[in-house]
Structures are given as structure tokens and as C-alpha cells.
Amino acid sequence: MSIPFEETATRGRERGFRRPVRSARAAGDVHAGHGGRRLALGIAVATGVIVATHLAHAVALIEIYPPGPGPWPAWVALAAVVAGSWAATAALGYRVPDWLLACVLAGVATVVVLELLEIEGLLGIGITPTAAAAASALLMPVAALRATRAPLIASFVVGAVLAADALLQAATAGRWVVPGLVVAGSAVLPVVLTVIGVDGFRRLVRREVDLSLVQSTVATPRSAVGMRASEELAQLDFDAESLLEDVGSGRIPIPLPPDIAELAGELAARLRVRLIEGRTDTWLRHAVTESAYLSGRVRVDDPLGYAARLSPAQREGLLLALWHIVGDNPRRTTASAVVRLDLSDDFDDDRDVDLGIVIDASGISSRHVDHAMWEAVGTVGSNTTTNRRGGFRIDIDCQTDTTSWSTAAPGPGVRTRGT
Known part of the structure; x- marks a missing residue:
């Protein structure tokens, strides 16, 4: 019978640390409330500004577009991606599960392909991508709501595709290759800055939450146990009560079968070990054990x-x-x-x-x-x-x-x- 623990998704010095369930739940609640939704709201506003800027650029280029639908099929697809992802995120409590991330990435890829097909060979007359760069900006709020690696990689892929398209037209585009490369960079830079800011903010929140949780141990009395030990004692108590109830109700016969007797002996041994350790297991040991930053670094x-x-x-x-x-x-x-x-x-x-x-x-x-x-x-x-x-x-x-x-x-x- 093992004790349920929740492993924190941390990196570097925190890798391998296993926080008690209650402590992990408290840290997750604070992180979701401050490092997720509110941060994503501000980034969403910045995303809206970037998308509006690219839309204004598309409107300014409409006069030099050759006859045809122009950039609007890509922009219609982008609007559908924005509406669908926003509605799904709100319905899921501002979470981005893997399936929704896959849908967003597929939508971004669709927008990029539609626009590149429409403006193929037109860089020489000054027509640069607009909807494709704006689609990459949609990855900014995604980075604030989940792990930042996937949005960052996706933005680099979009930027590389736009840069490659500009370089392939170098023979005919001439000096317009430079604006094409600038647009490709504009598809990557906002996401990179967002990832840097989000990762820094998450590290700050994680450190402060960890310190606040660990500081709760300083007021414990001499004989108190920490969150990790109290959860183990609760699990041991539940296992012991279940065993006694089964014996008392006759579901388990007496004398006990060998496997049940072995289980009872294991529970008794674990209780004795916990009681012995509790005599010198002070607040300082609890603080070090239950901290993602002190655990493994302080003896x-x-x-x-x-x-x-x-x-x-x-x-x-x-x-x-x-x-x-x-x-x-x-x-x-x-x-x-x-x-x-x-x-x-x-x-x-x-x-x-x-x-x-x-x-x-x-x-x-x-x-x-x-x-x-x-x-x-x-x-x-x-x-x-x-x-x-x-x-x-x-x-x-x-x-x-x-x-x-x-x-x-x-x-x-x-x-x-x-x-």
C-alpha cells in the first residue's frame, strides 16, 4: 500500500522532488490563479494588438494585390482559429490540454499554408505575409496557459518557413527579401519574449509559494509532523482500520491467512518506525524535506x-x-x-x-x-x-x-x- 504523492513538474534543481499532495495542491492553486489566467489575460491583450497590426498591414497592401481573393482566405481561417480556441479554452476553465494544443497548431499551420499559396512569387512587388505572422502570435497566450516548449518550437517553425519562402524568392524579390525576413522574425520574437517572461514569472511564483509553504513549519510544536508524515500516518490509519473492520465483520477469518498476517505485520512495523522517528523529526527536517529547493541540497x-x-x-x-x-x-x-x-x-x-x-x-x-x-x-x-x-x-x-x-x-x- 503506497502513499499517493503528486510529483511537481519542475526542472533543474527541482527534478525528482516529490511534494506531499496537500502541499502540491496548494502550490498548484496559487500558480493557476496568478501564473496562469491573469498572466494569460495580459498576454492575450498584447496578442490582440499584434494581430491588429498585421491586419492593418494587410489592408494597406490590398491595393497592390493582383486580382483574386487576396489575403482574406487566410485571415478568415485565422478568425476561425481564434474564435474556436478562445471558446474551447474558456469552456475548459482556461486550460489547454494536448488535444486543444494540437488543434491550435493545426489551425496555425493551415493559415500559414493558405497565405503562402496566395502570395507565392509576389514578394518582388512588396507583398509580405500578414496572416501567417499574426497566426504565430496566437501561440503567446498558449505559452502562458501550459508548458512553453511546444509554442516556442511552433513559432520557430513558422518563422523558418516564412524566412525560407523569402530566401527562395531572392532572385526576383531583390531588396524586398529584407522585409520578408523581418516579417519572419516578427513571427518568432513576440513568442520568445513571452516565453522568457512566463518562465521567469513561473519561477518567481514557484519559489515564493515553496518558501511560504515551508515557512508554515516554523510554528509547529515539538511533536508535530510535517505534511508528508501526516499523510503517511493518515494512510496507515486508514489501512489499519480497514483491516480491523474486515476481521471484526468476519470477512477475514481467524487465524489470519499468511498474506493478511504479513500485511498486518508490515503496518505495525511502519507505525513503529513513524513513532520512533517522530521523537526527533523536528520542524527543520520537515521544512527541508518538503521544500523543492532545499530537498537534496541541505542535510x-x-x-x-x-x-x-x-x-x-x-x-x-x-x-x-x-x-x-x-x-x-x-x-x-x-x-x-x-x-x-x-x-x-x-x-x-x-x-x-x-x-x-x-x-x-x-x-x-x-x-x-x-x-x-x-x-x-x-x-x-x-x-x-x-x-x-x-x-x-x-x-x-x-x-x-x-x-x-x-x-x-x-x-x-x-x-x-x-x-
Whole structure:
């Protein structure tokens, strides 16, 4: 019986990270509300401006078109694509599934083919594509509503086709090849800028949402479990209740069959493991495990669960410090950190207990860390920094109130006064 988890669709440093279902659902809701619909609305307005500009260009060229339907068959097809895709997107809750993307791409290809067939050999008299370039602009809102790779590739294909058509007419078009190439570039550039903006905004939203979700762990009590552990406990509880109900109702005979007995033993073992881990599985471990940016980059060395003794302000400061070192690295290097927590040897003060925290960072220099990191470390306690090749080390001496040490029984091996 496995626990259902939802894998985030992230890249780079987040690849392979599996976020708990509730955390992933919360991140997805925020992303859909801010990084999808609202962003797509603004991009749709920009798309409308671009399409209107190309339409005005088509109207200006109508006087030099030879007798015939002119550019209007392609524009009628473009209008049908716009109306159909807009209606389908609105009906689907502003989502673009694969089948709708395929329809949009087919519509864009149809518009390009219709126009190129109509203006074949006319570049020499100044007639350049209009509807084809406008059709490529329709990929801009699509990039805001789903993954950006397919719209970007499609726009490059459209631009390459228009550029190739212009170059093939170089012998007869002369200097008009340059405007033809400019139109081909206009089919690609807006989509490229859109993809850059959308990807940057999504990274920003994803990082801020991840930080907000992880910061929720700083207020948890000593014995609380994180989202990942609570989901596992809920699943274990459900499995155990189902098994007991089947036994009590007589659906499973007694003595238990070998396979059911093995399942019961597995459930009991998993419950024991979870209960043992829960004694030292502090908020800091939950924060690191449940963060797409800290998971796999930060190692917590706190076998006795001393992180639970920090105040909420100290917890938040330590978490933000790790975030700025590992998750907010402005350079392309891969930064990592090891956090060690242990008691200091000085127990002379009757009011406070000294707790030593060491942050050993690798892959980043202290000069490249945001200034906010040092402010966050200052809220944890007094600190000293030692630079070394390929990283740096921060030694923090913080004070924890003795009353917080007496609110819960110490874990196994916890040192106390006089020991």
C-alpha cells in the first residue's frame, strides 16, 4: 500500500522532488490563479494588438494585390482559429490540454499554408505575409496557459518557413527579401519574449509559494509532523482500520491467512518506525524535506532534535538563511549546506541554554550571498563566519529559553544539566 504523492513538474534543481499532495495542491492553486489566467489575460491583450497590426498591414497592401481573393482566405481561417480556441479554452476553465494544443497548431499551420499559396512569387512587388505572422502570435497566450516548449518550437517553425519562402524568392524579390525576413522574425520574437517572461514569472511564483509553504513549519510544536508524515500516518490509519473492520465483520477469518498476517505485520512495523522517528523529526527536517529547493541540497545533522528548542523567530531566521544560501543562489553553481545542531559546553547561565548551530555551505562564496541572509542569521544568535575554498562556515551561538526545554520530554540521549 503506497502513499499517493503528486510529483511537481519542475526542472533543474527541482527534478525528482516529490511534494506531499496537500502541499502540491496548494502550490498548484496559487500558480493557476496568478501564473496562469491573469498572466494569460495580459498576454492575450498584447496578442490582440499584434494581430491588429498585421491586419492593418494587410489592408494597406490590398491595393497592390493582383486580382483574386487576396489575403482574406487566410485571415478568415485565422478568425476561425481564434474564435474556436478562445471558446474551447474558456469552456475548459482556461486550460489547454494536448488535444486543444494540437488543434491550435493545426489551425496555425493551415493559415500559414493558405497565405503562402496566395502570395507565392509576389514578394518582388512588396507583398509580405500578414496572416501567417499574426497566426504565430496566437501561440503567446498558449505559452502562458501550459508548458512553453511546444509554442516556442511552433513559432520557430513558422518563422523558418516564412524566412525560407523569402530566401527562395531572392532572385526576383531583390531588396524586398529584407522585409520578408523581418516579417519572419516578427513571427518568432513576440513568442520568445513571452516565453522568457512566463518562465521567469513561473519561477518567481514557484519559489515564493515553496518558501511560504515551508515557512508554515516554523510554528509547529515539538511533536508535530510535517505534511508528508501526516499523510503517511493518515494512510496507515486508514489501512489499519480497514483491516480491523474486515476481521471484526468476519470477512477475514481467524487465524489470519499468511498474506493478511504479513500485511498486518508490515503496518505495525511502519507505525513503529513513524513513532520512533517522530521523537526527533523536528520542524527543520520537515521544512527541508518538503521544500523543492532545499530537498537534496541541505542535510540536517540533528539526531537529538535540538531544532525544536528554537523560538519561532529563530526558526524563521535559520530557515531563511538556508533558503538564501541554497534556494536563492543568483549564480549558476550548485550550492549545498550541512546544518549541525548541538548543545554548547557552557551551562553557567541559569536562565538560558546555549545551543550551537553550524551551517557549512559549499559551492558558493560568502560574497555572493544576499545581504538578507546575514540579517536572518543575526535573528538566530551571535555568529562568526569562516571563509574557505569553495564555501564558507557560519558558527551560531543562540540562546533558548529553559522553559521550552521542560515543555516536552527530552528525546533519547538528550543532555541535561548535571549529566
